[in-house]
Amino acid sequence: MVVCSCNRLTHVDIETAVAGGAQRPRDIYAARGCKAQCGNCVKGVVCLLREARKRHQQAAEMAAMQAQAAQQAVACSA
Numbered sequence: 338m339v340v341c342s343c344n345r346l347t348h349v350d351i352e353t354a355v356a357g358g359a360q361r362p363r364d365i366y367a368a369r370g371c372k373a374q375c376g377n378c379v380k381g382v383v384c385l386l387r388e389a390r391k392r393h394q395q396a397a398e399m400a401a402m403q404a405q406a407a408q409q410a411v412a413c414s415a
């Protein structure tokens with residue numbers, strides 16, 4: 338889905354930028370080597386950025402919990 342028609346920025350670009358560490362809208366544009374032009378997309382970019390960051394954080398927390406559970410399983414079997 339195209340989010341920014343001026344820069345042909347898609348929701349996938351936002352996900353990719355967040356996975357690469359983007360935390361602010363300008364980070365999203367910078368990841369594609371562009372910046373906001375007309376500004377009509379900024380609210381949408383902010384919304385998708387928040388959702389992507391939340392998913393990314395939840396995935397990191399889940400991975401940490403799984404790693405901790407694996408360590409406990411090893412400790413219990415030793």
Ligand code: FES
Pocket residue numbers: 340341342343344372373374375376377378379
């Ligand atoms: S639609 Fe994104 S800057 Fe114009």
